Amino acid sequence: MEDHPILETGFNGLSRPMPSLPAEWYTDPAHFDRELTQIWARSWVYLCRADALDGPQAFRTFDVAGQPILILCDQSGALRGFFNTCRHRGSILCQEASGTFKKPLITCPYHQWAYDLTGRLRATGAMRPVQGFDRGEHPLLPISVAEWGGFVFACLDAQADEFDVPGGEEAALVANWPLADLKVGHSYTKRLACNWKVFWENYNECLHCPNIHPELSSLVPIYGRAIMAREDDPEWADHAEDASPHRAGTLRAGAQSWSMDGMAQGRLPGLTEDDLAAGQRYVTSVPSVFIAHHADYVRSVRITPLSAQETELSVDWLFDAEQLADPDFDIARIVDFGILVMEQDGHACELNQAGLRSAPFRHGMLMQEEYEVFLFQDWVRAQLGEPTLA
Template sequence: MPDFDWTLPARDYRDPALYERERQEIFAKNWMLFTWGERLKQPGDYVTGTLAGYPVFAMRDDAGQIRAFHNVCRHRGAQLLSEPHGTCGKLVVCPYHSWSYRRDGRLNKAVDFGSDAVFDPDAWSLYAIDAEEWRGLVFLRLKRGGPGLVEWLGPIHDMAADYPLENQHYFMSKDRDCEVDWKTYGENYLECYHCRTMHPGLCEAMDIDAYRIDTYGPERFFHLHAPKREGGLTRGLYFYRFPFLMLNLYDWGSSIATIEPLGPGRIRHINWYFFTDVSPEKADENRKSAEWSAQIVTEDLDIITGVQRNLNAGIYERGPLSPKYEYAVKSFQDMVREELAPRGPVQRVAAE
């Protein structure tokens, strides 16, 4: 039998202990797409959410900088902000005991504490996480320090330079909770072996025979491309940045997607659609374009939900990878292995 490369073992897609390692060693250490800048226009504007199980929020501060914090009060652990988005006053006030924090995260006041204790505003500031904005997209990183966002994006930054992201506006979202591991989804995204079987609409629009994926191991990203067929739309640029950022860029709009891991074998697939022209006159055309894209995701999720079910069942252990079509899957799996390689003691991402 030929000496194939093999998939990861099935247990790696369902093991809670491995998932906790991924949470600390992969998710927390990489930049993760969180929201878009138009939602944070003015000082005090905020967006809440969850990253790899950690409740967090991002806010525009008084100087116009985007800051991000764990959504937890330093007093008794209450959730500070409960709405998906909004605007707070000058202070973030805990709804439990009214401790308050400035927009830069520093403690403002421990209300009526009832003793002579003095709390250092810096020592008792909110648990901060890294936040940066790139061309209208807001990224967060749970573990502070490391490469800046542009450095992390690597060649993507320059390759996407002439696509008009800043001139595109949010149109709609399609988010789905799925019984699928984040690795199961990533591996499916990074091969077109299944395209002729699963994606007739995609095959009509693109020359699948010329489809290829360029892998960039050290930079942790993949460049996916195929020529459009006659009558297709415009040029496009398609990226997958490990562990789960997906950028599909066009002159007229963008499909921006990411994964929120919910646990071993569980994800939320998040997809935003932006268009240069979001006028009412273009609404029907834009919606058809977004729904066409969403249908391809639906086709993928339908099949890989069954894949995950079998990975969980305990019969299938591993399978061979096609050197012709699944070389990017192998590269993705190598990235998983490398980022989980021991590097000394595990460090927590939140202060004690």
């Protein structure tokens, strides 16, 4: 962050108060559509775990940026993605959220055009052959699909940059977590009455932590100081060698994981003492997912924008298969803590959204600690082709 006109040098913070995004960007349906087109349809978006498509002919459908998407496993075991739209007259092809094709064919429910699992048009139902029609010119419309750590991402934009490891440097810090081998032990879905950006803004600051998250602030003492990391403290260099949790950002003394009692149940294979000591590590792939890594499990939180004022969270808790099979494993101690924190955040997000509807409120103000909120908002401006402030 050196030499940044708006970010402090020497610690993480804004050097001056900055205006937040225009309030109508959180409520206006036309602006929401613009964000779907210019952000969501151009980004690599997290969809599901790879093992949710377990073997040839398995499929799942999604809504990405308001568009119907079909992801499948082809005969060779490779993942492929298509717009879930028939090339004849545009019907939806697969109506179910998930399933397995009985044959290696995708048959349109309207007039029975049929495609193989690579997307090639193979049959045109009862229609008579007509001169000048070449099946080869009407394959399913493809989208790009990529996998990282067993997480499946897709991108609708053929011109977009190639898939890159999500989170950049963050991914290097979780290199020892056996992500691809983990299994979903619990899932949870929640609709929030807030714009998707409100969710990310809340994620990107801890000013709310002491007030909104008493239990989490007790478990992660630095959160109780309303900051996210050691370097957020303007005086951090004076305490750079201090390893105590409220300076270092680790869990309170004796705690091992994010759970109701702060204890871990075993540990994931491959983690080092340094990994375990971290308490939590995040990989963040805006706009669609963050993944929290702990000693004994991983939690992914997928974000789907439903409308200007509605967002859906789809959360998976991932575990080692042996741990899940252990009769003494108490998954509730982990899941209950995550839900407690997410419901606290969800309530805060809904409060934020409700207030944004006041007509004379034009925009908010970002204070020193909200540097990550600022960076997120400037990223949004850049994606929309609006002038950035940095």
